[in-house]
Amino acid sequence: MAHIHVPDEISVRYLPRSRKANLLIGAFIVVGLLSFVMRLLQDPQAAWISYITNWLYFTSVSMGGLLLAIATWITKAKWNWSIRRISQSFVAFLPLSFLLMIPMLSLGESYFPWIEMMADDPVVQNKSAYLNMPFLVARNLLGLALLFGVALYFVYLALRPDMDLSAQQMLTEGKTGEAWRARLTRGWMGQEKEEVRSYKRMTVIAPAFVIIYAVVMTMLSYDWVMSLEPHWFSTMFGPWFFMGAFWVGIAATALWSLYLRTQHEDFHRNIGLQQRHDIGKLAFAFCVFWTYLFFSQYIVIWYGKLPWEQAWIIRRSDEVWGGLSGLVILLCFVIPFAGLIGRKPKTKPVLLAFFTSVILVGMWLERYVMLAPSLHHGGDPVFTIWQPLIGLMFLGLYLGSVRWFLSTFPAIQVWQPMVDPETREAEIPVGLAAE
Numbered sequence: 001m002a003h004i005h006v007p008d009e010i011s012v013r014y015l016p017r018s019r020k021a022n023l024l025i026g027a028f029i030v031v032g033l034l035s036f037v038m039r040l041l042q043d044p045q046a047a048w049i050s051y052i053t054n055w056l057y058f059t060s061v062s063m064g065g066l067l068l069a070i071a072t073w074i075t076k077a078k079w080n081w082s083i084r085r086i087s088q089s090f091v092a093f094l095p096l097s098f099l100l101m102i103p104m105l106s107l108g109e110s111y112f113p114w115i116e117m118m119a120d121d122p123v124v125q126n127k128s129a130y131l132n133m134p135f136l137v138a139r140n141l142l143g144l145a146l147l148f149g150v151a152l153y154f155v156y157l158a159l160r161p162d163m164d165l166s167a168q169q170m171l172t173e174g175k176t177g178e179a180w181r182a183r184l185t186r187g188w189m190g191q192e193k194e195e196v197r198s199y200k201r202m203t204v205i206a207p208a209f210v211i212i213y214a215v216v217m218t219m220l221s222y223d224w225v226m227s228l229e230p231h232w233f234s235t236m237f238g239p240w241f242f243m244g245a246f247w248v249g250i251a252a253t254a255l256w257s258l259y260l261r262t263q264h265e266d267f268h269r270n271i272g273l274q275q276r277h278d279i280g281k282l283a284f285a286f287c288v289f290w291t292y293l294f295f296s297q298y299i300v301i302w303y304g305k306l307p308w309e310q311a312w313i314i315r316r317s318d319e320v321w322g323g324l325s326g327l328v329i330l331l332c333f334v335i336p337f338a339g340l341i342g343r344k345p346k347t348k349p350v351l352l353a354f355f356t357s358v359i360l361v362g363m364w365l366e367r368y369v370m371l372a373p374s375l376h377h378g379g380d381p382v383f384t385i386w387q388p389l390i391g392l393m394f395l396g397l398y399l400g401s402v403r404w405f406l407s408t409f410p411a412i413q414v415w416q417p418m419v420d421p422e423t424r425e426a427e428i429p430v431g432l433a434a435e
Helices: 019-042 044-074 084-106 133-172 179-184 191-224 237-261 265-270 273-304 307-317 322-340 349-374 386-408
Strands: none
Touching: 019 044, 019 386, 044 084, 044 133, 044 191, 044 237, 044 349, 044 386, 084 133, 084 237, 084 386, 133 179, 133 191, 191 237, 237 265, 237 273, 237 349, 273 307, 273 322, 273 349, 307 322, 307 349, 322 349
């Protein structure tokens, strides 16, 4: 896409800190935490269903945004030059996600029905090599540590070349550096060498991350969702889960970019028509792809007519859960497909914000419908106010961590590599050259 213009000089801008935003985020966290504690006293299983659903969703949003940053790095995309730092900023939630996952590992038979079934169910016994708590705890801890660690290292490499460039500009503006700048520039080798090193290492790490992402996210879908009905299985379930995460990462990046445009004229100018149009096209494309994966799973179950394959779908389409499942299809396919099919909704900020918000809400509900029916008590309501209230805790932590990242590091990446440095003898792949 040769017509895409990347400025030779990119101003160092940060998301402005906001006391009102911090108070609102703090209120979300407090309300969500209190709601979780109150729900634990009333119905512990329902409380953990809401907790795990929200954990899966916000972890999916964060990992999906990072996958967008890494996928566009692999393809050497230029269109997202002004929003790639937004996708990278989602990494700030991952340490919190890891800590939030640890209490989930202690649930045991209060969450996993296959533990009690193991004694007298031959089908479950045949899966005992995978379905056992020591292995589940180990693979979740090690798998997420590996996935999150690679993601953090990739973003560190993307940030490091910006440190000297942003420091020079801040000095000319009379601003002082901060402690994080010193930590991220230990062993500094000079601007050119740092950019070449980051470029090479990111190019090696990116494909590895994609493979680790697919494996670990599939593992999460098997452990925390599919194993709740251990007689049922689907080879499409993992891809449906992790590609859905990629889609919400795209939608969240779009929404953050639209918000950032309102915070400073530099953001408004640089996050322009090209970025909105292209990320809108991605949001539309993965709306279709999500539906394709869902239908590919459903059609095989439908024509196979095997009772153990049908159970999962039947439970979610009966009179109890059918309405909520229909709402998921409406929010995840019908509305975004019809709304984003033209050019105008992809380029108009208000329309793009509306349809990406619909996607985010729809996918939050999808994660709930994936999990909750498997553990639902017959007489309980299928959806209560506790689900969104507990979700406020995760929303507050996610918003707070991303806002911290964008207000601490340049919100638009200053270093903009254009070509492989090995193909140039005297030049370096920079968007803002160090003088």
